[in-house]
Amino acid sequence: MTKGKRRGRPIRPRPDNAPNLEDVARRAGTSIITVSRALRQPDKVRPETRARITAAVEALGYIPNLAASSLVSRRSGIIAVVVPTLGNSIFTDTLHGLSDGVTAAGRQLLVGDTGYSEAAEHALITALAGRRPDGIAIVGIVRNLRSRTLLSGLGVPVVETWDMTDDPIDHVVGFSNEAAGRAMARYLIDRGRRRLVFVGGNDLRSRAREAGYRAVLQEAGLATAAAFFTDQSPSSFGEGRRLMHRISTLEPRPDAVFFSTDVLAVGGIIECRQLGIDVPREIAIAGLGDLEIGRALVPALTTVQIPSYQMGRRAAEILSQRLAGADLAEKIVDFGVNIVARDSA
Amino acid sequence: MTKGKRRGRPIRPRPDNAPNLEDVARRAGTSIITVSRALRQPDKVRPETRARITAAVEALGYIPNLAASSLVSRRSGIIAVVVPTLGNSIFTDTLHGLSDGVTAAGRQLLVGDTGYSEAAEHALITALAGRRPDGIAIVGIVRNLRSRTLLSGLGVPVVETWDMTDDPIDHVVGFSNEAAGRAMARYLIDRGRRRLVFVGGNDLRSRAREAGYRAVLQEAGLATAAAFFTDQSPSSFGEGRRLMHRISTLEPRPDAVFFSTDVLAVGGIIECRQLGIDVPREIAIAGLGDLEIGRALVPALTTVQIPSYQMGRRAAEILSQRLAGADLAEKIVDFGVNIVARDSA
DNA sequence: TCTCGCTATGATAACGTTATCATGACTGGC
DNA sequence: GCCAGTCATGATAACGTTATCATAGCGAGA
Structure with missing residues (x-):
């Protein structure tokens, strides 16, 4: 008796202890495909069969292998x-x-x-x-x-x-991030602000906000007093404070700052308070994102609402x-x- | 000539346009298994063969199906x-x-x-x-x-x-959340605080912090002035303000509040500032989490650092x-x- | 020259599931 | 009582990959 040419994967007990459909079927005294059906389309299987299958699934702790499922389905x-x-x-x-x-x-x-x-x-x-x-x-x-x-x-x-x-x-x-920048610029101008600063990150979304902001200023015949950028990502409250500190030293002092994120804006408000700058009387501060902190803060933060x-x-x-x-x-x-x-x- | 019994899945062109190993192998003029090897163990395949395979992969935009891979491997x-x-x-x-x-x-x-x-x-x-x-x-x-x-x-x-x-x-x-509560209680007591409040959520971690906090107070012969719980999850800055407002009306007024999260604690600080309560002279406020906002805030928040x-x-x-x-x-x-x-x- | 070992490649089976078709039992209408 | 239709179940092939073993070719050492 020759052993013959043994090719391919050798037959041996599954190293994995996870039960499969075959195990469930054997225990339930039915076929693999019926078990599969009982699990996916229970109404296609007679209640008694289904009960035996459910019991077997429970007993074995069977969990379908979704890799096999997705492969074939x-x-x-x-x-x-x-x-x-x-x-x-x-x-x-x-x-x-x-x-x-x-x-x-x-x-x-x-x-x-x-x-x-x-x-x-x-x-x-x-x-x-x-x-x-x-x-x-x-x-x-x-x-x-x-x-x-x-x-x-x-x-x-x-x-x-x-x-x-x-x-x-x-x-x-x-x-539209650009529209957000536009809207905020218009809002600030409408409220009588004239020396407007932009603060943002270096990512594309922030750049788009800046572009919209600048465009409206230009249309209104105003210059952007200055624009500040941070490389931090995500930005931080502390960075907002630092940037606000620098902005506060500008001559002439701006009367409005649009921070491209609420996180920076909250930092800006904290710093203003620390510097004794009255917000919004001396400087208006606005953000973007409508974070919950902006609502709780004093003064509460004006912002662009983003439904994240x-x-x-x-x-x-x-x-x-x-x-x-x-x-x-x-x-x-x-x-x-x-x-x-x-x-x- | 009989059609015979046609059973099983019918043979038809794959509805999926994604190329598979067979497509790549055919184009590269080699076998499926060699392609598989070239992708997983490149050094096992002769450079020229590998180059042909790489070219075929590129040309077809082949992306291995990881469902099949995980099934067998x-x-x-x-x-x-x-x-x-x-x-x-x-x-x-x-x-x-x-x-x-x-x-x-x-x-x-x-x-x-x-x-x-x-x-x-x-x-x-x-x-x-x-x-x-x-x-x-x-x-x-x-x-x-x-x-x-x-x-x-x-x-x-x-x-x-x-x-x-x-x-x-x-x-x-x-x-240990319990240890965190203990540590903060000890810290506050060491700083001379005697009427300590706890504020937290209803989840298990928060409860563990409370347990530790209370245990230390008891050991020190102090009573917990009060404990407040919020059902919000996640908790909010605004909720911190509301809770702090209630705490400020307690008689006698507490001299320290441990908020189980920094978010609540920041709300607490904001509210104190609003009420004209001097933090930390009149009331000490502490949190847990070491969120960045706590560092930027004035007064900066004392907190339990959590390396999330x-x-x-x-x-x-x-x-x-x-x-x-x-x-x-x-x-x-x-x-x-x-x-x-x-x-x- | 022969054998051994290494390199490169290939053939086959298997992974666990579902899609498709098949089939026997049963039901209802006439 | 017959037939079409429905119900419940099953047999088989296929999904796309990798694990295992096989083998041809080649160079080195004896």
């Missing part, structure tokens, strides 16, 4: 999320909205951050694509052409957020609808820009 | 993360640390939140387990016995964080080491409790 139940950084609560608020919206449909979030780097973004998208996600949500607009091509070639719904564009990869849910959570929530809903087969005509959802007038400006 | 490259809520930046800081630590090893984060519910936690863990993660990180200690059994039965490394226990499921990286990011980072390192085959003897990493004395207490 071509549905992974995964939504991939790309965030610039997990270190900034305004982005994790969007993540929170996504999580809430996605969990309802029984899907899960695969999350990665890019650190604002285009190269890292492309690498991350590639890595996430390997999981064959059912949908993709991105905080920000994807600029890199290769990344855009990659994303649209994946054949799954994609939602960009936190910004606005005429030409989304698929869907966009956000607001809602954007995530809405993005999740759009993905869910698309995955349910809907063919949404509305590709662009613009939350618009809403200034919350409080005490600081 | 029994390595998913996924780290599952369980968070009470994504709405609280102190937890997302831990998530950030996890992300940074995990990305280095080429793994990805599958994230879910429980909303502080044990039932939701169990459901989440079950759902995540379906992906066969290589490791699991949890913010918090898992109390539910079924969940603990489930987790330890998975056969993968588990790290609990943000708390301390003698009996972790596998590893714990955190600090570092806990995540460390948890990721432990998981990586375990997955690299290390058998770590140190199951318990206690970051300890460190009070940052600033101006407010």
